[in-house]
Amino acid sequence: MSYGPQHISKQFDDELENVRGKVLEMGGLVEQQLNNALRSLIESETDLAELVIETEVQVNTYEVTIDQECTKILARRQPAASDLRLVMAITKTITDLERVGDEAEKVARMAIELTEKHGPKAYYIGINAMGNLVSNMLHDALDAFARMDSKQAVAVAGKEPESDDQYSAILRQLVTYMMEDARNISGTLDAMWTARALERIGDHARNICENIIYLVEGKDVRHFSIEQMEDILAGR
Amino acid sequence: MSYGPQHISKQFDDELENVRGKVLEMGGLVEQQLNNALRSLIESETDLAELVIETEVQVNTYEVTIDQECTKILARRQPAASDLRLVMAITKTITDLERVGDEAEKVARMAIELTEKHGPKAYYIGINAMGNLVSNMLHDALDAFARMDSKQAVAVAGKEPESDDQYSAILRQLVTYMMEDARNISGTLDAMWTARALERIGDHARNICENIIYLVEGKDVRHFSIEQMEDILAGR
Numbered sequence: 163m164s165y166g167p168q169h170i171s172k173q174f175d176d177e178l179e180n181v182r183g184k185v186l187e188m189g190g191l192v193e194q195q196l197n198n199a200l201r202s203l204i205e206s207e208t209d210l211a212e213l214v215i216e217t218e219v220q221v222n223t224y225e226v227t228i229d230q231e232c233t234k235i236l237a238r239r240q241p242a243a244s245d246l247r248l249v250m251a252i253t254k255t256i257t258d259l260e261r262v263g264d265e266a267e268k269v270a271r272m273a274i275e276l277t278e279k280h281g282p283k284a285y286y287i288g289i290n291a292m293g294n295l296v297s298n299m300l301h302d303a304l305d306a307f308a309r310m311d312s313k314q315a316v317a318v319a320g321k322e323p324e325s326d327d328q329y330s331a332i333l334r335q336l337v338t339y340m341m342e343d344a345r346n347i348s349g350t351l352d353a354m355w356t357a358r359a360l361e362r363i364g365d366h367a368r369n370i371c372e373n374i375i376y377l378v379e380g381k382d383v384r385h386f387s388i389e390q391m392e393d394i395l396a397g398r
Numbered sequence: 399m400s401y402g403p404q405h406i407s408k409q410f411d412d413e414l415e416n417v418r419g420k421v422l423e424m425g426g427l428v429e430q431q432l433n434n435a436l437r438s439l440i441e442s443e444t445d446l447a448e449l450v451i452e453t454e455v456q457v458n459t460y461e462v463t464i465d466q467e468c469t470k471i472l473a474r475r476q477p478a479a480s481d482l483r484l485v486m487a488i489t490k491t492i493t494d495l496e497r498v499g500d501e502a503e504k505v506a507r508m509a510i511e512l513t514e515k516h517g518p519k520a521y522y523i524g525i526n527a528m529g530n531l532v533s534n535m536l537h538d539a540l541d542a543f544a545r546m547d548s549k550q551a552v553a554v555a556g557k558e559p560e561s562d563d564q565y566s567a568i569l570r571q572l573v574t575y576m577m578e579d580a581r582n583i584s585g586t587l588d589a590m591w592t593a594r595a596l597e598r599i600g601d602h603a604r605n606i607c608e609n610i611i612y613l614v615e616g617k618d619v620r621h622f623s624i625e626q627m628e629d630i631l632a633g634r
Contacts, residue, residue: 237478337587344580351573
């Protein structure tokens with residue numbers, strides 16, 4: 163099954179293209195929020211963290227606006243087939259993007275906490291690596307959405323176990339800091355919440371990829387293994 | 399604005415009623431998952447925890463099935479007005495229910511971990527109270543969905559700050575256990591992850607309530623304060 167416009171109304175095409183464009187704008191904003199939150203954490207830039215917190219409301223506005231436009235399209239255009247899947251995939255994707263925005267805000271808040279506590283920089287090595295990984299996952303998921311590329315979507319979803327492994331390794335390392343010195347506990351917990359937020363972002367990037375596969379291949383692959391997803395793309 | 403069938407096709411009525419019924423079944427299952435997970439935690443019943451983990455797949459199946467039926471209704475019936483809002487509210491609600499199921503599974507896994515570690519029962523006092531609160535929130539949210547009761551939905555959403563306060567209190571208490579004795583750290587962290595899962599469930603219960611308000615009142619109240627929601631119900 164391939165994605166492509168099957169309708170003849172130019173105006174309908176424009177409406178779909180417009181809402182798809184807004185999803186990409188929202189995705190770009192959320193990606194920027196995540197990257198700013200990570201930079202504020204690693205570089206102890208609390209001003210940047212404050213900016214992330216202030217900008218969160220813009221992410222929410224995108225979610226509500228795009229959802230409204232999707233409902234309007236459903237009511238007025240009564241889309242079918244791939245158009246309907248596009249609208250449904252968008253309503254799900256923006257929920258995931260909004261939650262990535264929430265998690266980025268949590269990372270920004272932790273950046274402020276951790277900067278105030280002057281926690282050991284050693285906390286951040288694993289978190290920095292994991293932050294880069296999930297940031298790339300999000301970027302590539304959005305890129306796959308822009309290009310309707312289900313193959314790339316499967317590849318990105320396949321990186322989630324790596325992010326889970328990094329998360330487990332960070333937790334183990336942080337627990338040893340806690341055990342070494344009770345004075346590390348508070349800062350270490352903040353670092354743990356940060357890692358947890360990044361792990362959630364990895365999950366949302368995977369969800370977005372599942373939406374893309376649904377959109378392009380017409381098959382709901384939530385709760386599927388990566389191998390099962392690959393089978394679908396290969397038509398097995 | 400009031401919710402009510404505005405279409406004349408008996409079969410369409412039946413389809414909507416059928417999918418609504420499935421959401422309530424799914425909700426009942428998820429509620430049971432949460433309550434079993436909490437009981438397994440408090441009573442150290444690892445068999446019950448195993449049951450929760452095994453049953454998670456049923457929750458996922460409900461999500462995928464209901465989503466398929468919603469897409470079918472959109473494609474075949476081209477619903478408008480309150481029917482369209484019902485379908486859209488359902489697709490969002492089942493995402494929240496599925497995630498509540500995920501969090502219940504996490505609680506069950508923590509119950510197994512904590513039982514094996516023979517952690518102090520003192521961990522559970524706050525968690526038990528918070529578990530009861532969010533379980534009631536979920537129950538009342540599902541009840542509000544069944545009765546299309548936006549007033550009750552606002553009341554349930556209004557309990558989220560209470561669950562956040564309980565969560566903060568639990569975390570503070572658990573940090574003191576950690577500081578007292580490094581041997582408590584591992585068990586305490588499990589208790590923290592459990593509290594975090596419960597906090598997420600409170601968030602999802604609130605999301606479900608927001609979907610109900612959208613459905614009944616025709617207004618998207620995500621990111622609204624409780625006062626703003628009350629204004630909408632009062633027609634202000």
